[in-house]
Amino acid sequence: MLPAGINYEKFYCFGLTEPQNGSDASDLQTTATKVEGGYLLNGKKRWIGNATFSDVIIWSKNPSDGNRIQAFVVEQGSKGFTATKIEGKYGLRMTQNADIELVDCFVPEKNKLTKAKDFGSGTASVLEASRLMVAWSATGLMTGAYEAALKYTLNRK
Amino acid sequence: MESCEKDLLKHIDETSMPMWIIDKLKPLGVNGFQIKGYGSPGYTSTESGAIYFEMAKIDASITTFLMVHNAIGMQVIDLLGDEEQK
Numbered sequence: 001m002l003p004a005g006i007n008y009e010k011f012y013c014f015g016l017t018e019p020q021n022g023s024d025a026s027d028l029q030t031t032a033t034k035v036e037g038g039y040l041l042n043g044k045k046r047w048i049g050n051a052t053f054s055d056v057i058i059w060s061k062n063p064s065d066g067n068r069i070q071a072f073v074v075e076q077g078s079k080g081f082t083a084t085k086i087e088g089k090y091g092l093r094m095t096q097n098a099d100i101e102l103v104d105c106f107v108p109e110k111n112k113l114t115k116a117k118d119f120g121s122g123t124a125s126v127l128e129a130s131r132l133m134v135a136w137s138a139t140g141l142m143t144g145a146y147e148a149a150l151k152y153t154l155n156r157k
Numbered sequence: 158m159e160s161c162e163k164d165l166l167k168h169i170d171e172t173s174m175p176m177w178i179i180d181k182l183k184p185l186g187v188n189g190f191q192i193k194g195y196g197s198p199g200y201t202s203t204e205s206g207a208i209y210f211e212m213a214k215i216d217a218s219i220t221t222f223l224m225v226h227n228a229i230g231m232q233v234i235d236l237l238g239d240e241e242q243k
Contacts, residue, residue, distance in 0.1 A: 001231070001238070001242060002189075002192065002195040002197075002231055003195050005188075005189075005226065005231045005234075006196045006197050006231070007196065008179045008182070008183060008188065011226050011230065012230030012233070012234065013225050013226065013229070013230050014225065014229035014230060014233065049221060049225040050222060050225045050230070053174070053176075054225075054226070054230065057229075057233050057234070071233065073234070073242075085172075087172070089172065091217075092217055092218045092221055093168075093169045093172045093218060094165065094168050094169060094172065094173065094174055094175065094216075094219065095218045096174050111242075113233070113234065113238045113242065114237070114238065114239045114242065115236070115238065116237040122237055125236065126233050126236060129228070129236070130228035132202065132206065133205060133206060133224055133228045134224070134228075135206075136205075136206035136209045136210045136213070137209045137213040137220050137221070138213070139213075140209060140210035140211060140212065140214045140217075140220070141213045141217045143213075144213060144214030144215060147214065
């Protein structure tokens with residue numbers, strides 16, 4: 001998956017937040033039911049950035065493994081997967097956020113991320129590593145706004 | 158460096174994703190960020206942050222697009238996938 005992603009041939013995104021579970025990400029309602037050769041995913045996700053054109057890493061409870069939160073890569077266009085763009089946003093207007101619905105969406109065993117054992121070792125470790133970059137981005141946004149305002153006020157009479 | 162800021166306005170109005178931005182991003186060679194190998198530049202955390210900082214000064218939507226694909230996309234596969242999955 002990585003060479004295709006680095007060449008911009010494929011895109012990947014992160015499906016954690018649900019309509020009813022935002023901050024409490026450890027108690028997801030999406031389920032991955034073990035079937036022959038893989039899993040059937042059922043549930044809903046909301047606000048998932050890039051989800052209209054990316055393969056989505058869906059975080060889900062796995063009832064066959066003690067309801068632990070694990071990760072399943074759902075390929076764009078999979079049967080039972082729909083991503084609908086969220087309209088009416090005021091901010092980050094080009095970023096495509098989506099509502100996702102999973103109805104008996106089959107994910108092959110090979111697409112279950114093997115080291116995502118549970119919330120602590122999987123989901124939380126990813127969030128720790130990635131949220132720092134959000135802070136950099138927010139600081140850049142503010143700096144850009146400041147510099148633009150400064151340039152404007154110094155140039156006008 | 159050439160800026161594509163003005164060309165983004167139409168997409169901001171339309172709330173559409175300018176996929177042509179990929180051709181502008183490719184020559185920068187940043188995609189992959191902290192991942193080691195697979196054609197990624199293998200940046201440090203600070204180097205990655207500095208790039209997102211500079212991008213966000215111009216546009217936060219495009220920064221978010223690249224950050225999602227990397228920090229909570231490919232990096233998840235790098236961190237939690239096995240060799241075959243990567």
